[in-house]
Amino acid sequence: MTTIRLDRVSRTFGSVRAVDNVSATIEEGKLFTLLGPSGCGKTTLLRMIAGFADVEAGSIWFGDRRIDTLPAHRRNTGMVFQNYAIFPNLTVQDNVAYGLRARKVRTTDIRARVDKALERVRLVGYGARWPHQLSGGQLQRVAIARVLVIEPSVLLFDEPLSNLDAQLRVQMRVEIRQLQQSLGLTTIYVTHDQEEALAISDRIAILRSGKIEQIGSPEEIYQRPQTAFVAEFLGGTNMLPGIAGKFDGRTTEVAACGTTISVVGKVADAGQKLFLSIRPEALRVAEHSDSPVLHAKLVLREFLGQIQRLHASLPDGTQIRVSTLGSRHVAAVGAALALAYDPAQVIVYPGH
Amino acid sequence: MKGFRYTIVFGGLALLVLFLLYPLSLVLDASLRVNGTGTLTLANYAQIFASKYYLGSIGNSLLAATLAALGATLIGTPLAFCLARVDMPGKTVLLTLATLPLVLPSFVAAYALVLLFGHAGVVTTGLREIGVPIGPIYGLPGITIVFLLTLYPYVLLPSIAGFRAIDISIEEAARNLGGSRLHAFRTVLLPVAMPAVLAGALLVFIEALENFGVPVVLAEDRPFLAVDIFKLFAGEAENNPAAAGALSVLLIAGTAVALVIQRRYLSRRRFATNARAAPPPLPLSPGWRMLATVFSWGIVALSLLPFIAVLFISFLHFRGPVLTWQLAFSNYSMLLEGSFRPLYNSLLLATITAVVATLLGAPIGYIVTRHRGALSTGLDMIGMIPFAVSGTVLAIGLIIAFNSGILVLTGGWLILVIAYVVRKLPFCIRSSSAIVHQIEPSLEEASINLGVPPLRTFVTLTVPLMASGLIGGMILVWITAASELSSTIVLYTSRWSTMTVRMYHFLEGGEGAGSASAAAAILILFTAAPLLLIHRRVRRQDDPML
Numbered sequence: 001m002t003t004i005r006l007d008r009v010s011r012t013f014g015s016v017r018a019v020d021n022v023s024a025t026i027e028e029g030k031l032f033t034l035l036g037p038s039g040c041g042k043t044t045l046l047r048m049i050a051g052f053a054d055v056e057a058g059s060i061w062f063g064d065r066r067i068d069t070l071p072a073h074r075r076n077t078g079m080v081f082q083n084y085a086i087f088p089n090l091t092v093q094d095n096v097a098y099g100l101r102a103r104k105v106r107t108t109d110i111r112a113r114v115d116k117a118l119e120r121v122r123l124v125g126y127g128a129r130w131p132h133q134l135s136g137g138q139l140q141r142v143a144i145a146r147v148l149v150i151e152p153s154v155l156l157f158d159e160p161l162s163n164l165d166a167q168l169r170v171q172m173r174v175e176i177r178q179l180q181q182s183l184g185l186t187t188i189y190v191t192h193d194q195e196e197a198l199a200i201s202d203r204i205a206i207l208r209s210g211k212i213e214q215i216g217s218p219e220e221i222y223q224r225p226q227t228a229f230v231a232e233f234l235g236g237t238n239m240l241p242g243i244a245g246k247f248d249g250r251t252t253e254v255a256a257c258g259t260t261i262s263v264v265g266k267v268a269d270a271g272q273k274l275f276l277s278i279r280p281e282a283l284r285v286a287e288h289s290d291s292p293v294l295h296a297k298l299v300l301r302e303f304l305g306q307i308q309r310l311h312a313s314l315p316d317g318t319q320i321r322v323s324t325l326g327s328r329h330v331a332a333v334g335a336a337l338a339l340a341y342d343p344a345q346v347i348v349y350p351g352h
Numbered sequence: 353m354k355g356f357r358y359t360i361v362f363g364g365l366a367l368l369v370l371f372l373l374y375p376l377s378l379v380l381d382a383s384l385r386v387n388g389t390g391t392l393t394l395a396n397y398a399q400i401f402a403s404k405y406y407l408g409s410i411g412n413s414l415l416a417a418t419l420a421a422l423g424a425t426l427i428g429t430p431l432a433f434c435l436a437r438v439d440m441p442g443k444t445v446l447l448t449l450a451t452l453p454l455v456l457p458s459f460v461a462a463y464a465l466v467l468l469f470g471h472a473g474v475v476t477t478g479l480r481e482i483g484v485p486i487g488p489i490y491g492l493p494g495i496t497i498v499f500l501l502t503l504y505p506y507v508l509l510p511s512i513a514g515f516r517a518i519d520i521s522i523e524e525a526a527r528n529l530g531g532s533r534l535h536a537f538r539t540v541l542l543p544v545a546m547p548a549v550l551a552g553a554l555l556v557f558i559e560a561l562e563n564f565g566v567p568v569v570l571a572e573d574r575p576f577l578a579v580d581i582f583k584l585f586a587g588e589a590e591n592n593p594a595a596a597g598a599l600s601v602l603l604i605a606g607t608a609v610a611l612v613i614q615r616r617y618l619s620r621r622r623f624a625t626n627a628r629a630a631p632p633p634l635p636l637s638p639g640w641r642m643l644a645t646v647f648s649w650g651i652v653a654l655s656l657l658p659f660i661a662v663l664f665i666s667f668l669h670f671r672g673p674v675l676t677w678q679l680a681f682s683n684y685s686m687l688l689e690g691s692f693r694p695l696y697n698s699l700l701l702a703t704i705t706a707v708v709a710t711l712l713g714a715p716i717g718y719i720v721t722r723h724r725g726a727l728s729t730g731l732d733m734i735g736m737i738p739f740a741v742s743g744t745v746l747a748i749g750l751i752i753a754f755n756s757g758i759l760v761l762t763g764g765w766l767i768l769v770i771a772y773v774v775r776k777l778p779f780c781i782r783s784s785s786a787i788v789h790q791i792e793p794s795l796e797e798a799s800i801n802l803g804v805p806p807l808r809t810f811v812t813l814t815v816p817l818m819a820s821g822l823i824g825g826m827i828l829v830w831i832t833a834a835s836e837l838s839s840t841i842v843l844y845t846s847r848w849s850t851m852t853v854r855m856y857h858f859l860e861g862g863e864g865a866g867s868a869s870a871a872a873a874i875l876i877l878f879t880a881a882p883l884l885l886i887h888r889r890v891r892r893q894d895d896p897m898l
Contacts, residue, residue: 052524072527073535085525089543098539099529150529 002062002153002186003028004049009058009068011044011210018044020210021058026203029184031177035197036207037233042190043158045207049188050079050156062153073102078147079156083163084139086131092142093118093127099150117149120179137168144179155180155187161196173200194234198222206230228349231277238283238320240276241351244268251343258315262292262343273351280309280323282345285330289340296320296337301330312337356807360715361727367712368734368777371770375749376604376741382752383597396598406595409575410602416492416567416576417560420499424556427500428507429549431651433541435508436515439633440645446652447512448884451505453655455828455879457835457852458502459565460872463859464658465494466569467665467675467869474665474675490572498570499560501655506559507552514548515541520631533634547618554614558607562742564838569859577603578742578838585748586842593752600745607740659876666873670866683870687854695874698850701765702834705772710826712773713780714818718810720781721788732781739778743838747771751842763845771839776829783825787818827886831879851875 004026011019019041026032034042047053049060051072060068067075087095096114105113118124121141131139140160147155160176161169177200180187191197197204198218206213206221206229214226225231232239242256247266254261256276268274286293296312299319303326310322310330322339324330331337382388383396400406434440435447453461468475469489479486489497518541526536567576577599584596636644669680688695720732738746750771754761761767791814799809837852844853855871858864 050524050528052527071532072524073530073532075528076530077528079525079528081521081525083519083521085519085521087522087526087540087544089540089546098526098531101539102526102530102535146525146529 004032004154004186004188005061006045006049007059007061009045009048009055009060011041011048011053011056017210019048022207022210022212023058024205024212024215026186026188028186030202031180031187031189031200033189033191033197033201033204034207035191035194035204035233036213038192040207041210042192042207046079046156046158046188046190049154050077051075076150076153077156078150078152078154079158080140080143080147080160082159084143086139086142086146088131090131091127092123092129092131092134095131095142096127096146096149098146103150113149114145117145120148121145121175136164137172140164140172144176148179148183152185155185157187157189157191159191160189161191161193169196176200198234206233208233225277225347228275228277231347231349235279236321237277237279240278240314240318240320242274242276244270244272244274246270254348257318259294261294261341261346263346263348264343267348268350275349275351277347277349278320278341279345280321283320283322283339283341285310285322285324285328286338286340289338291340291342294320294339294341296339298331298333298335298337300333310337312339356715356810357719357723360719361731364712364716364731365727365734368731368737368774371750371774372737372741372746373734375746375753376737378752379597379600379745379749381597382593383601385594388593388597396594399595400598400602405575406580406599409577409580409599412492412575413561413567413577413603414606416495416499417557419492419496420503420560421553421557423496423500424504424507425549425553427651428504428552429511429542429545431504431648432508432511432545432549433515433537434644434648436512437631437634438636438641438644438648440641440648442649446648449656450508450652452659452880452883453502454505455831455835455883456502456659457565457837457872457875457879458498458563459569459837459852460662460835460855460875461502461658462494462498462566462569463855463868463872464662464665465489465498466859467865468658468661469494472674490570491574494570495566495576498566498658499556499563501658502566503556503559504651504655506555507549510548510552511545514545516630518544518631520629523631551614551618554610554617558610558740561603561606561610562838564742564744564841568856578744581742581748582744582841585744593748596748600742600748603745604741607742611736611740659880662869662872663876666869670869672865675865683866686864687867687870687874694849694851694854697765697848698834698852698878701768701772701848701850702830704769705776705833706826706830708769709773709776709780709829710822713777713825714784714822716777717781717784717786718788718814718818721785722793735781736778738774741775743771743775743836743840744842746774747839747842750839762843765848768840768843768848771843772833772836775836775839776833779832780825780829783828784818784822787821788814791817824886827882831882834878835875851878 006022006024009019009022010017022045034045036042044053048055048068051070055068059066087098090098093114096117097110100110100113114127115124118127121144123138123141123145126134126138131142134142143160157176161172164172173196189201201218203215204218204221205215208229214221214230221230222234225234228239231237240256240261242254242261244267245253245255245260247270251262251264252267254263254274254276261276263276283294294314296314298310299313300311302309302311306326307323308326308328308330310324311319312322313319384392384394386393386395435443435450440446467473469486470476471488473488476486476488522540522544523536526540527533531539562578564578564582567579568582571579581596581599581603583590584592584599665675666683667679667681669676669678669682716731716735720728720735750767751762754767761770795817796809796814799813800806804812835852837856840850840853841856844850851871851874855868855875858868858871
């Protein structure tokens with residue numbers, strides 16, 4: 001059980017600040033996800049915690065023990081690699097026993113602990129197999145058993161599911177989350193997949209160019225993104241440029257995309273440039289509505305099973321996306337659509 | 353394209369049957385008959401196994417080859433790890449220099465050892481003068497040393513590739529689980545690279561077992577298999593083609609077993625770790641880095657030292673067999689005053705061989721890579737046989753086969769070219785196949801999909817893509833053909849004598865030490881110069897034979 005504390009951690013590669021003055025505290029037993037586009041520094045940060053990338057400035061603490069000065073093999077972290085990094089020259093059980101042997105655990109104990117770890121990842125009976133005889137999902141489980149067996153202080157996952165197919169990915173992330181919760185291990189999880197991050201995390205840090213953009217629970221980050229970058233990265237919102245109009249005491253009228261959009265509160269002085277974020281699911285196709293509506297024209301319909309995504313063009317031609325239930329009947333392409341929205345769900349960001 | 357495929361497969365098979373399998377079957381046949389031509393018998397084999405001399409010959413050859421393989425592994429593996437994972441000054445140059453011993457004629461290195469450590473060697477006499485007694489280097493020690501110094505790159509090159517193919521995450525996982533760097537090396541890196549190392553060691557064993565030039569220079573009167581085969585077949589005193597045949601069959605059996613073990617071993621252990629990029633250099637302290645640098649440069653320099661010594665000595669004046677410390681061109685003038693013919697022959701034969709072997713090997717390599725099938729697999733396997741057959745044995749087979757009958761080839765230049773081409777074909781096929789492996793099949797599919805017919809796609813797209821690699825391979829064939837001795841010595845005539853044969857005769861006579869050194873120097877220049885000129889191209893494809 002370990003609290004992880006990152007204290008003003010930095011790392012540069014040449015002129016690029018890969019990790020830029022990052023501070024965060026990961027509470028004991030929580031699953032903390034580093035989420036961001038490729039090149040945002042999330043993997044570098046994870047490798048700094050594991051000891052594979054040098055910390056140039058700042059410090060990393062497990063509880064009250066500073067660990068960034070220890071060599072990688074003394075940190076007692078359990079890292080699951082993107083490509084699993086299963087030793088091809090060892091059988092499954094020898095792979096799992098590797099860390100125990102390095103720690104000079106007694107041979108009799110090794111056997112029992114390896115069996116228990118394999119049982120935990122549902123690989124009983126696979127001990128004598130060779131890695132090349134296993135599927136991707138099974139290799140993933142070996143990698144997890146191999147780190148669980150050493151009873152690490154913290155678990156580190158580096159995009160562990162990116163080499164699996166879509167169905168297995170969803171199944172494995174559930175298994176990882178359940179294991180992590182049942183063991184109560186403090187975990188840092190790196191991914192670029194926002195759905196994965198929302199699904200399994202206690203807390204998420206969104207990284208951009210080496211800096212933390214926002215930290216919060218999945219719900220907070222999704223519903224109250226603090227910056228336009230977070231709003232766009234998470235859930236692919238409609239980001240519309242506009243100019244603030246007059247405030248009528250309750251809402252502000254914003255001129256955007258050839259129409260007018262109401263926003264709750266006085267968000268800016270009249271004439272100021274800003275961005276409006278409206279999530280695709282915050283828009284409803286409606287014939288009659290008490291709420292304000294946007295008038296648009298249907299351009300394209302993507303049927304996705306449970307839901308469907310409509311692409312519609314606003315009066316000035318800007319395209320926006322609307323998510324509705326897949327069963328719902330909609331007008332033909334080219335027809336006019338009335339899109340109702342709740343002004344309280346429109347989020348405003350300052351313009352450039 | 354189908355027609356093209358069948359032409360290549362059947363043409364290739366026909367040539368290999370006529371110039372490889374048929375001659376070899378005649379060698380086998382001769383070994384099973386009284387005096388090589390009489391009635392069927394096993395007496396020739398019985399005679400060998402009853403003879404202390406021949407058993408000694410087999411034993412010596414096996415022992416030298418085993419020691420060479422062991423030594424090459426012990427030197428090549430740490431050197432490979434240094435070259436793969438340590439940042440050191442002049443690494444690119446070092447890599448190029450390390451490949452040189454593979455193509456430099458090994459009997460020249462053996463000769464250098466004689467010049468330095470022989471009965472009248474520079475070092476031997478020098479040490480004796482100051483009172484240090486030193487025995488001559490002839491026999492097993494000298495032969496093993498030369499094998500070691502000239503063959504270790506066979507272990508080095510695949511091992512470098514092996515260490516580079518290990519993804520860094522494998523090492524990081526070992527460290528993350530609590531292993532120190534040394535522990536990770538011992539438990540993961542070395543075992544994963546081991547198949548590559550052992551594959552190279554078996555190649556050293558095969559090459560050392562077959563080698564004719566080194567024992568012929570250094571064995572003196574100790575029996576060695578490859579030399580005895582030659583003497584029994586071509587020697588005036590003890591001519592016995594049946595015994596030569598039997599020894600040849602035993603030699604082929606030995607190399608074939610090693611080759612089969614190698615293939616079996618490799619097919620069972622493929623520790624591919626799919627490195628996305630070569631692992632980064634190790635963060636070493638300056639002391640360790642210095643140690644690695646000195647070790648690496650030391651080994652490579654040591655392996656090139658014999659060749660450098662020969663180059664140097666060739667410019668010194670010999671008085672008979674005795675070396676003086678006078679700079680002179682007398683060796684060269686003596687060598688060339690007879691005739692330029694052998695030099696000209698070497699160049700001509702090597703050039704024809706390089707062109708023909710590439711033109712044959714390239715399409716075969718393409719087809720066995722792209723079109724797997726029973727026929728092409730068979731062609732691939734038969735195409736590898738020359739590798740297990742020593743030059744002397746193949747030459748003996750060619751002589752038996754084409755000395756009389758419908759097709760008489762002995763005495764001309766063609767039989768030399770045939771022997772060279774057959775011997776270099778495995779290299780050409782492997783090299784071409786390695787190049788084809790690197791060309792995405794989707795490129796060709798895209799071309800066909802866009803409307804260019806398959807054969808035209810091959811000619812206009814694939815061949816140009818292969819060209820640069822093929823030229824590199826062609827130069828290597830040229831180099832090795834120009835310094836070929838083991839089959840030339842059986843097949844040459846006075847009209848078609850080569851530089852290597854000249855050098856052999858100078859050495860055999862004992863008189864022409866000066867001319868021999870000049871001939872050796874010329875051979876070194878012919879082999880090293882083109883390789884150094886194209887070193888970047890050659891290094892990129894490494895040695896596809898491996």
